[in-house]
Amino acid sequence: MTEEILNKQVFTTGEAAKICNVSQQTIIRCFDSGRLQGFKVPGSRFRRIPRAELIRFMHLNGIDASNMESGPAHILVIGIPSNGIDAVVRSQAIGHNIQIHHAASAYEAGYLTHKLSPGLILCSNEQHSAIQQSCSKLCEESDRPIVVKIENYNNSLNMDSNFTDSNQAIKDAVEQLLTA
DSSP: OOEEEEEEEEHHHHHHHHTTTHHHHHHHHHHHHHHHSSEEETTSSOEEEEEHHHHHHHHTTTTTOOOSSSOOEEEEEEOOOTHHHHHHHHHTTTTTEEEEEEEESSSHHHHHHHHOSSSEEEEOOHHHHHHHHHHHSOGGGGGGGGGEEOOOOOSSSSSOOOOEEEEHHHHHHHHHEEEO
């Protein structure tokens, strides 16, 4: 399934059929009989099924819903330019459902942390201690994100040891997030 479909909140009958591995007509019959709840688009015959209802239907009918229940792994990058770092993260997360978000300020980082509950936070030297303190105060131990300080990251052609070490730290952190 595509990442786009897995992140959707409302599905067409065709998308629901693909996710459940049944025919579209089966989904329509279940919808029309009331076994699958949803709504019709006003002024048309098209049906839509909300994500929570589709998951409920899948559980009720013994259809594996594990890929639907887990949303994307959120990664928050704070105070580090996006050029290059996104490519390193994506190369390590091939085949996994991830979303990368960037914050330029502490306020924006706090807002995104609260909104997204990221599993991994990559931050610059300047932001690291403040982020560590905030996470330990605001998050329960089981919900705490992995916080990694990335030192002197710049995506230049000059492959100095700091750049190589930073890339390896990013790869290790992403691997830790995806295997947790």
